[in-house]
Structures are given as C-alpha cells and as structure tokens.
Amino acid sequence: MRLLRDDPIPLYKQLLSEVRTRIATGEWAEGSRLPTEVTLAAELGVSRVTIRQALGAAVEAGLVVRVPGKGTFVAQGAQIRRSQGFVGHVVPHLSHTFNVQMLVGVESTLKAEGYQLIFCNSEGDLETEQRLLRMLETEGMAGCIIEPVYGDRAERVLRGWAAKHYPVVMIDRYVNGVEADLVASDHFAGGYAVVRHLIDQGYTDILYLAREPVHLSSIAERLRAYRAAMDDAGLAARSPFVMEGTIEGRLIQNLGSFTQDERQAVETIAGLLQSVERPEAIVAMNDLFAILVMEAAKLAGMRVPDDLALVGFDDMDFAAASNPPLTTVAQQSFQLGVQAASLLLTRIGGEPGPIRRVLLPTQLVVRSSSLSPQHTSTRAAVG
Numbered sequence: 001m002r003l004l005r006d007d008p009i010p011l012y013k014q015l016l017s018e019v020r021t022r023i024a025t026g027e028w029a030e031g032s033r034l035p036t037e038v039t040l041a042a043e044l045g046v047s048r049v050t051i052r053q054a055l056g057a058a059v060e061a062g063l064v065v066r067v068p069g070k071g072t073f074v075a076q077g078a079q080i081r082r083s084q085g086f087v088g089h090v091v092p093h094l095s096h097t098f099n100v101q102m103l104v105g106v107e108s109t110l111k112a113e114g115y116q117l118i119f120c121n122s123e124g125d126l127e128t129e130q131r132l133l134r135m136l137e138t139e140g141m142a143g144c145i146i147e148p149v150y151g152d153r154a155e156r157v158l159r160g161w162a163a164k165h166y167p168v169v170m171i172d173r174y175v176n177g178v179e180a181d182l183v184a185s186d187h188f189a190g191g192y193a194v195v196r197h198l199i200d201q202g203y204t205d206i207l208y209l210a211r212e213p214v215h216l217s218s219i220a221e222r223l224r225a226y227r228a229a230m231d232d233a234g235l236a237a238r239s240p241f242v243m244e245g246t247i248e249g250r251l252i253q254n255l256g257s258f259t260q261d262e263r264q265a266v267e268t269i270a271g272l273l274q275s276v277e278r279p280e281a282i283v284a285m286n287d288l289f290a291i292l293v294m295e296a297a298k299l300a301g302m303r304v305p306d307d308l309a310l311v312g313f314d315d316m317d318f319a320a321a322s323n324p325p326l327t328t329v330a331q332q333s334f335q336l337g338v339q340a341a342s343l344l345l346t347r348i349g350g351e352p353g354p355i356r357r358v359l360l361p362t363q364l365v366v367r368s369s370s371l372s373p374q375h376t377s378t379r380a381a382v383g
Helices: 011-024 037-044 048-060 078-083 097-112 126-138 157-163 187-200 217-232 260-273 287-299 333-348
Strands: 064-067 071-074 086-091 116-121 143-146 168-171 181-185 206-211 241-243 281-284 309-311 328-330 357-360 363-365
Touching (some): 011 048, 011 126, 048 064, 086 126, 097 116, 097 333, 116 126, 126 143, 168 333, 187 217, 206 217, 241 260, 333 357
Parallel strands (some): 086 116, 086 143, 206 281, 281 309
C-alpha cells in the first residue's frame, strides 16, 4: 500500500480506498484477516489513529468486521456489496457529438444493470485526471471507464489500478504500459482506407497534418496507417506537418467564429499551402482540423477539391454540411460506449482472464472534398 501525503484526500480515506480495492479484486478474500493496526501503521508510516479511522469507516461500509480478541476480517458478502453502486466515466473533453454518443452508450448499458454513472471531465489535464480517479476510488465506485489523457508520466493512478487488477476499461485510446482492457475504433484500418481512397483518386503527393500530441494512441495509429498505405502503393510518405499546441488542447467550439488560437492555426496552414511544399492532398488528423484546412485554403486562394483534396476522420455532425462536404471516417461512438460498459460489467462480476482489446470497425464516407474531377463516387465502406 502507498498513501500520498500531499494529496488533498485525507489519509484515512486513501486507506479506506485501498481496503475497498483489495476486497473488490479478491486480493483480500471473504473471511480473511487484515494486517494488524500496528503492522499497517508501520508499513504506511501513519499513526494508529489514522488506521482506526479508516477501519472504522470500512466497518460502517460493511466491508470488514471486528472480532474482539481476534482481529479485523473481510465481511461475508463484502465483494457483492462493493459491486453494487456506481461506475465512474472520465473523459478529457465533452465538446462534440463523438464523446456525447459514447457517454450515452455507457450510461444506457449501465442503467439497464442497475448501476449509476458518475461522469467527470478531466479537461485534458493529467493532474486533474489523477485527482478525479483518486476521488472516485475513495468514494467506492465499482469500476471505471476512462478515455485517458495523453502523458508519459510513470506514476499514474490508472497504472496502479491495472497492476492491482482493478475493474477498469480504457475507451477510444490507451496508455502505453497500462495492462487494462481496451475498447476502441480500428484507427489503423480507418486511416489506411482514407489514404488508400486518395491514392485511388490518382493523388501521389499526400501530406498528413496534425497537432501535438501525435503520440496519442488514436492519432499515432492513423499516422502509422498513412505511412503504411503510402509504402504499399510505392509512394514516398512525407514527414507529418505537426503544429504545436497544448496537450489535449481545447477543441473548436464555434465553427462560425474561430478563436485567436484557431485563427493562428489557419494562418499557419495557409502559409504551407502558399509555399513550394504545398501537397496535392491533405489527410487531417480529424474533422475539426480538416475544417481549419478548408478555412486556410480560402485564405490561400485555393479551392477544395479542385486545387487541394482533403479528408478528415470522425464524421462529425458538420462534416456533411461543410463546403464542400468532407470525406471522412465514421466511428461507432455509441457502440464504443456499449461495448466498454459491457466489458466493465463482466470484470466487476469477477470474470478473470487475459487483457482484452476490442477494436470496432470504421466506415469510410466519401464526399466531394476528396474527389478529383474524373470521379463522381459519393460513398464507400470499409470493414
């Protein structure tokens, strides 16, 4: 066990959370005896008053029972009671329909099984995510579905949960080195299909455009697919055009009125389009960035697709209504939520087994932004 003295959560509540976790994962089986107060105090470096306070709260929660003269034991049925209650769902943002639909899928599946959902927004900040996860664990959630914030920090609550086999499912993306279940779209297959579409249109000079962090698993898979598709076609893949930005930066809020940061991004892309490095086609990391490319093309005096072919990823609500309509890759956002919640429920129910990686198929949606004058196809599908 490890308690964090600089954490705003009181030490006794942190210890109570540890007790809950060990019972939930089966590390402390029903009827097993807990370490003595003296042992726990020495191991954790805290006072016996803190230990008594935590164990008293555990008794009130029905997790343990005290037997005079014998010690403290895991209560019969404690794990069952632990599994009834609420599930946490943590995302880095909730500013577009993709995450909203995932949330609806998660909530509807959990509600059908009698669970409540506590939704939290980490706002793309790793420290906020850490705090939210510790809070949810302390409050005794049954498990968690998380769309993790990008970061290479070694000490993460999520990593500790995975090591303890705590019920947790990552959704849409993963953290390297975290051995936990994952439900995500097949970003590689979708990324490959959209690049292959451009190649089939006759484009050979194709650029991948993104913003940091490009090592975020979903974006990294799309970039890997771009390189693979170009290589398979015998074409030279360019180095990606990557713009600087804050980690998990805020998404575009108003497509009709860009912020100063978004306007600067448009100007940066316009500069590329007016340079000798201008490509024939651009693969944007997502639809939101594709919209910035469209605006940049106008600023540079170019027309999409006559002067520049363009594709995105996500099939957001505005993709079909953009001018011109945007070729993109559709994800099954609602089904992602359903699958993640269903997998989590099996883990809460005690199902053991190896880590599962569930990848849902994507669909290539072809619209006019990527069509050369010789082609008139309107829609295609993949896997």
